[in-house]
Amino acid sequence: MGKVYVVVGAGFRGFCDTLQLIGEPGAKIHMVDREPFFGGISCSGKVKDFWVDKGVHMFDGIPRELADNVTEVMGGQVRTIDFVSMSAFNGHLTDGFSLPDLSSLPEDTKSRITAELKLLAADAGKGSPEPRHLRGLLQARYGATAGGIFAGIFQSIYDIDASLVQPDALSKTSLGRLKHLDDPLMLALKASDPFLDAVLAARRQALGKVDELVSIYPDTGQAMRGWCLRARKWLEDRGVAMCLGQGIESIESTGGKLRLKTGAHTIDADRIIWTNDDTQALAGLLGFDFDTHDWISGTPMLFAMLITKADHIKDFTYLQNFNSGGKTYRTACAGIYSGQIDADGNSFVTCECPTPIDSERWNNHHEAHHAIWQECKALGIVSPGAELTGHAVMRLPSTFKLAKLGYDEKIREFQAELGRRMRGVIFRDVKPFFRRDIYLDSLKVRDLVNA
Numbered sequence: 486m487g488k489v490y491v492v493v494g495a496g497f498r499g500f501c502d503t504l505q506l507i508g509e510p511g512a513k514i515h516m517v518d519r520e521p522f523f524g525g526i527s528c529s530g531k532v533k534d535f536w537v538d539k540g541v542h543m544f545d546g547i548p549r550e551l552a553d554n555v556t557e558v559m560g561g562q563v564r565t566i567d568f569v570s571m572s573a574f575n576g577h578l579t580d581g582f583s584l585p586d587l588s589s590l591p592e593d594t595k596s597r598i599t600a601e602l603k604l605l606a607a608d609a610g611k612g613s614p615e616p617r618h619l620r621g622l623l624q625a626r627y628g629a630t631a632g633g634i635f636a637g638i639f640q641s642i643y644d645i646d647a648s649l650v651q652p653d654a655l656s657k658t659s660l661g662r663l664k665h666l667d668d669p670l671m672l673a674l675k676a677s678d679p680f681l682d683a684v685l686a687a688r689r690q691a692l693g694k695v696d697e698l699v700s701i702y703p704d705t706g707q708a709m710r711g712w713c714l715r716a717r718k719w720l721e722d723r724g725v726a727m728c729l730g731q732g733i734e735s736i737e738s739t740g741g742k743l744r745l746k747t748g749a750h751t752i753d754a755d756r757i758i759w760t761n762d763d764t765q766a767l768a769g770l771l772g773f774d775f776d777t778h779d780w781i782s783g784t785p786m787l788f789a790m791l792i793t794k795a796d797h798i799k800d801f802t803y804l805q806n807f808n809s810g811g812k813t814y815r816t817a818c819a820g821i822y823s824g825q826i827d828a829d830g831n832s833f834v835t836c837e838c839p840t841p842i843d844s845e846r847w848n849n850h851h852e853a854h855h856a857i858w859q860e861c862k863a864l865g866i867v868s869p870g871a872e873l874t875g876h877a878v879m880r881l882p883s884t885f886k887l888a889k890l891g892y893d894e895k896i897r898e899f900q901a902e903l904g905r906r907m908r909g910v911i912f913r914d915v916k917p918f919f920r921r922d923i924y925l926d927s928l929k930v931r932d933l934v935n936a
């Protein structure tokens with residue numbers, strides 16, 4: 486008789502952990518989620534007759550073995566994403582590069598950045614203290630000038646000062662590398678020193694193929710929902726029991742097992758694997774007060790879906806806009822890469838637009854599409870003659886979740902209390918963010934449950 490596991494959270498993290506656990510001989514797995522659908526944030530919603538992802542969601546830069554699984558789950562119905570990324574900064578567009586490209590700055594500013602980088606390179610490895618916050622990290626990587634520019638970009642996208650978030654927030658941003666010169670000069674600077682090689686970037690074409698990672702997307706015309714539907718069935722076919730739309734009513738320890746009750750199910754499990762960040766709910770179930778909400782910054786966005794004729798949409802994957810005062814951050818040709826063009830030739834782009842809660846634009850979001858559409862035209866995302874034939878603008882109060890200073894200590898406190906209250910409940914680290922990181926982190930779940 487194998488072990489019984491309950492995985493709480495049917496998002497991608499829960500999927501990855503379950504994928505590892507079904508490999509354990511005799512294991513019986515129950516997936517529990519309070520929402521009635523599978524996939525969490527990965528599951529697209531129907532908007533104006535199209536399936537729309539809540540942001541740019543794809544299996545980008547994933548390891549081969551995960552890509553093989555996604556392809557198997559999809560019965561081969563996947564398309565390769567051939568990234569055509571762009572970015573805008575300082576009023577200039579850079580093709581083939583999605584991070585901020587500072588190369589349009591005045592020559593004296595670029596020389597200062599280069600000089601600051603060389604000083605940092607000379608000091609690298611001499612035991613400087615670890616930066617305490619993201620602003621410190623940006624300056625330690627890129628110098629005062631470029632670090633300051635990146636901190637400003639960070640504030641305008643994430644609506645929080647970089648000195649208030651943990652340095653590891655960097656891994657969720659598009660600020661992980663610096664490019665401030667043209668590609669040949671960047672390549673020469675990178676080649677001159679290992680520190681500079683690690684922090685600087687050149688455009689992909691100039692670097693050649695940099696890794697063996699794969700980028701794919703479901704090809705059933707339902708956007709990421711296509712994967713969510715198939716992944717649920719794929720797991721059920723392998724014996725996983727789905728308990729969706731179920732609030733958890735209690736967790737108690739009884740007869741060497743953990744008894745978890747929802748309205749409709751009572752499950753006696755050997756381990757409960759908690760794969761979401763709702764510390765408050767888990768603490769409440771185990772009888773103590775705890776909440777990490779105040780240690781997380783949520784990044785509010787207006788999310789716009791703009792419909793126009795497919796042949797008026799530029800041939801691109803996504804554009805990241807770092808222009809100061811920009812209304813849009815990431816705009817994607819989501820309708821095109823998800824294969825959704827209706828009988829009239831219409832498709833859509835999506836725009837994630839950083840917008841502070843209660844700002845004028847937030848409060849008047851029904852009118853925001855005018856300015857967003859004009860910005861799409863100005864950035865060349867849709868052609869000048871394109872007509873907006875439909876739109877929807879949604880308010881998303883919390884998209885990219887960033888750990889504020891003190892979050893790690895708080896989580897350690899939580900883990901310690903959890904260990905005292907109930908052994909066998911495993912709170913998964915929710916820091917791994919991109920699908921590749923979540924998948925790689927899931928490779929340790931079998932060790933965790935058997936510890």
Ligand SMILES: Cc1cc2nc3c(=O)[nH]c(=O)nc-3n(C[C@H](O)[C@H](O)[C@H](O)COP(=O)(O)OP(=O)(O)OC[C@H]3O[C@@H](n4cnc5c(N)ncnc54)[C@H](O)[C@@H]3O)c2cc1C
Pocket residue numbers: 493494495496497498499517518519520524525526527539540541542543544545732733760761762763766767884885886915917918919920921923
């Ligand atoms: C806007 C945006 C765009 C992104 N784009 C990409 C991308 O292109 N590529 C990439 O690799 N990564 C991307 N990411 C990151 C990636 O999507 C997420 O890290 C990942 O999908 C998170 O999966 P998850 O299972 O942890 O969370 P979720 O998908 O949020 O799933 C958590 C699940 O837990 C359930 N749950 C929560 N609390 C409880 C409770 N108390 N009881 C029961 N169930 C509960 C929820 O209902 C939900 O179903 C993006 C993230 C965002 C925010």
